Amino acid sequence: xxxxxxxxxxxxxxxxxxxxxxxxxxxxxxxxxxxxxxxxxxxxxxxxxxxxxxxxxxxxxxxxxxxxxxxxxxxxxxxxxxxxxxxxxxxxxxxxxxxxxxxxxxxxxxxxxxxxxxxxxxxxxxxxxxxxxxxxxxxxxxxxxxxxxxxxxxxxxxxxxxxxxxxxxxxxxxxxxxxxxxxxxxxxxxxxxxxxxxxxxxxxxxxxxxxxxxxxxxxxxxxxxxxxxxxxxxxxxxxxxxxxxxxxxxxxxxxxxxxxxxxxxxxxxxxxxxxxxxxxxxxxxxxxxxxxxxxxxxxxxxxxxxxxxxxxxxxxxxxxxxxxxxxxxxx
Numbered sequence: 001x002x003x004x005x006x007x008x009x010x011x012x013x014x015x016x017x018x019x020x021x022x023x024x025x026x027x028x029x030x031x032x033x034x035x036x037x038x039x040x041x042x043x044x045x046x047x048x049x050x051x052x053x054x055x056x057x058x059x060x061x062x063x064x065x066x067x068x069x070x071x072x073x074x075x076x077x078x079x080x081x082x083x084x085x086x087x088x089x090x091x092x093x094x095x096x097x098x099x100x101x102x103x104x105x106x107x108x109x110x111x112x113x114x115x116x117x118x119x120x121x122x123x124x125x126x127x128x129x130x131x132x133x134x135x136x137x138x139x140x141x142x143x144x145x146x147x148x149x150x151x152x153x154x155x156x157x158x159x160x161x162x163x164x165x166x167x168x169x170x171x172x173x174x175x176x177x178x179x180x181x182x183x184x185x186x187x188x189x190x191x192x193x194x195x196x197x198x199x200x201x202x203x204x205x206x207x208x209x210x211x212x213x214x215x216x217x218x219x220x221x222x223x224x225x226x227x228x229x230x231x232x233x234x235x236x237x238x239x240x241x242x243x244x245x246x247x248x249x250x251x252x253x254x255x256x257x258x259x260x261x262x263x264x265x266x267x268x269x270x271x272x273x274x275x276x277x278x279x280x281x282x283x284x285x286x287x288x289x290x291x292x293x294x295x296x297x298x299x300x301x302x303x304x305x306x307x308x309x310x311x312x313x314x315x316x317x318x319x320x321x322x323x324x325x326x327x328x329x330x331x
Contacts, residue, residue, distance in 0.1 A: 026178060250284070
């Protein structure tokens, strides 16, 4: 099971890198704005491993791994801000990005908080086999999506990311990028299935429980495409795309709960998971709030090349891992 997990993870990492790169090329060739690529298109692409893994977890009747994967990925994505800090090396990275990212972060926090509430309340109301709670989450997501698109249109600042990408992708073929994109997606779909199956076996064999395994072991693996895409954007100096990818992916991840619910047989999925998942969701909200504070306060102080906000995020993530690990052992 560990070999299957490792091979599946490796394939997802490589395919995820190709998926992110070619989605970026497709976006440029078709004329999409850099802001929408960072906050909307790229997160949808890099979240494909989470989508496939969570759906497969629901199919094998392990909703805790499905939900743990979602909220664990959200926590790990915020941790990536510290990685971006290391990559760019010019002071806290949140000094270099637009305040508009607060809108994306706020929408993500709203969706996560609703999911946490529904997990605790266990609203057992279904419509055509899908929980009313997950339908509400999708509706709020669509409203948030509209807000982001309208905000992007109202934003009068120059799109520096588009200028940076123009030279890089000028010679790339759109048809070739679409082909690679599709092939990489197929590899991720197949590997995501085996990742969920082996993760389920690991959770049973180790006794740690699906929530912890999903929140950390699987979530970190499925979030590696976001890490790669964000790191690459930061190295190019496209900090808004890097941060937009992180916060946008966290929005998309919560919507994955709806897809897990579609493929989960029985009662609504949020009414059948451990409350540990709500704790993971709340930790994700807490880490995002630290990022928002950093965006607004814009501290210039760094300790060992990392901004104070990045250190706070790292400490919060370690605390979440410790608490959820102990909850998993107790279960």
